[in-house]
Amino acid sequence: MSQHRHPGAPGRAGAVPALPDLPEATVARLPEYLRALHNLAETGHETVSSEGLASAAGVNSAKLRKDLSHLGSYGTRGVGYDVALLIDQIEYVLGLTQRRAVALVGVGNLGHALAGYDGFVSRGFRIAALFDADAARVGEEINGLVVRHIDELPRVAAEEAIAIGVIATPASAAQSVADQLVAVGVTSILNFAPCVLSVPEGVDLRKVDLAIELQILSFHEHRKASLTALPATGGSALTALPGGLAVTDPQEAIGT
Amino acid sequence: MSQHRHPGAPGRAGAVPALPDLPEATVARLPEYLRALHNLAETGHETVSSEGLASAAGVNSAKLRKDLSHLGSYGTRGVGYDVALLIDQIEYVLGLTQRRAVALVGVGNLGHALAGYDGFVSRGFRIAALFDADAARVGEEINGLVVRHIDELPRVAAEEAIAIGVIATPASAAQSVADQLVAVGVTSILNFAPCVLSVPEGVDLRKVDLAIELQILSFHEHRKASLTALPATGGSALTALPGGLAVTDPQEAIGT
DNA sequence: AGGCGCTTGTGAAGGCGTGCACAAATCGCG
DNA sequence: CGCGATTTGTGCACGCCTTCACAAGCGCCT
Incomplete structure (x- = not known):
C-alpha cells in the first residue's frame, strides 16, 4: 500500500514511460x-x-x-x-499515490450525501472542505467537517492544496462557483449541476447528470415497449401508447 | 406537452418515424x-x-x-x-410522454439523497417506491414516501408498473437486488453501487460511479502536474527508473 | 417577382475504439 | 533439457462517431 517502488519489472531500462498519453x-x-x-x-x-x-x-x-x-x-x-x-x-x-484534496461546493440534498460518501475516502481522496452560499447552512457539521461560506474559498484554498472541485449546487449557481474554483487555481471540476459549464482551457471538466441517465434508460424502455407491442402483424392498426402517441410500425420505410 | 401529434411536417404523411434506431x-x-x-x-x-x-x-x-x-x-x-x-x-x-415509475432500492447515504432529488420529478419521472433491506430503515418516511422492505418488491411491482430500478445499495447487495428487480419484470436498471452487475439479455443497465469520475480527473491532474514539472529536458531522469516506473515528480512518489 | 443571405441536412473523410486472431514468450513437467 | 500448455502483446480490419464543407431550401427585402 505505502509501497511506492515497483519492483520486479523485467530488466529492460526505460521501458516504462512516465506518463504515456493514454486513450x-x-x-x-x-x-x-x-x-x-x-x-x-x-x-x-x-x-x-x-x-x-x-x-x-x-x-x-x-x-x-x-x-x-x-x-x-x-x-x-x-x-x-x-x-x-x-x-x-x-x-x-491515475495519480492516486497522493491523497488529493477535494473541495465540495453546495451542501444541499445531493451535496450532503456526497460529503458523507465514504467511497471518496476509500478510493484515494480526501474531502478537504465544504462550502455553501446559504448562510443558514454555514456552520453545520457534516461528517466531521464544518460547512464554510463560499466566500472563504480563497482563504481555504491557500491553506489546503485543493486539487479537485465538486459542484453540487443548483444549476443557477454552478457557473459562478466554477469561476470561483478556477480563480483559486483548481484545474479539475466535477459538476453535478444540470447545466453546461464553460471553463478556461487547461481546466478539466466532467459532468454527472443523474436525470440524464434515467432519460437514456427511458428511451430504451420506450423502444423495447414499442417493439414488443408489435408482434408480427405489420402495418395494420397503429398501436397507441398510454401517453396517447400513435406509433407507426417499424417498417416505416413505406413512407420514404 | 399534451400535444401528441407532430404537425408541420412537410406534405408526406407519417413523416415522423415512430422509433428510428438512433446511434x-x-x-x-x-x-x-x-x-x-x-x-x-x-x-x-x-x-x-x-x-x-x-x-x-x-x-x-x-x-x-x-x-x-x-x-x-x-x-x-x-x-x-x-x-x-x-x-x-x-x-x-425519449419516451417521456408518460411519467415512468422509478423504484429506488437502498436508502442509505446516497439513496436518501436520490429519493429527495427533485431533478427526477422535474424531468419526467416519478419515484414510485423506496426499498431497503435494513429493518431499521423500513417505515421511515422520505419526501412523502415510506420506505418498504425489499421483500415487498414483488407486491408493489404488481401494483405499480415499475419501469426503472435504481440501485443505491452497498456493492455487496447490488447483484442480489438486481436479480430481484429483474425477477419482477424491471427491464432498465441504473446502478450506483461500485460493482459490476450481470443481467439477462434484454435488460438495460447503466452505471454511475462517483469515485471513478474523481479518479479520471485525478489522472488528468497527475498528467498536468508532470508536464509542467518537465521543462524540456528530455532523457535521463524521466526515461529510466530501474525499479520499474519512472517518476517525474519526486515529491509525489517518494513521499513516504 | 427575383435575388440575397441565412440555415439546415448530408456526403465524404478522417480518427478513434473495438475485437479477432495469431505469433511470441514463459512456466511446468516428464 | 526439451516440449507442450498457457497466456500475453499486437497487427489488422471493421464499424462508429465526429467534423468539415457545401449544396439545397427557405424567408425577407427590394
Missing part, C-alpha cells in the same frame, strides 16, 4: 480495473489472467490487454498479471 | 438538448438555430444537426428549429 477510453476503464484488482487482492489472489480480470471488470479480455499494454504494464506470458504490482502501477498512473 | 451517442445527447430547449422556451424563444442550441448544449453544431436529423426532426432552413415542436419530438422519442 481517454482506457483512462475511463482503469478505475474499474483497479477496483476489481483490489477485490482480487483481498480474496488472496496473487496473479490474475487477462480473462479473469476482464470478467471481473466487465469488459472484453482483448480490450483489457490492450489497455494495460498502453500503460506499459508487463504481465507474464503463460501466467498473467501480478495483482499487487498492477495495483501499484494503475494507482500511480 | 447510442445521439441518444445520450438528446436529454442535454432537451434541457437546453426548456431553458430557451422559458426565456421566450420560439425558434433556435442549430448554432444557438448547440452552444447552449455544449456541443458542435454539426453534431447537433446530425443528431436531430437522425430522429427525423425537421427544422426550417434559413430559420432554425421550432423550440416547442422540438421539445415534443425529443420527449416523445
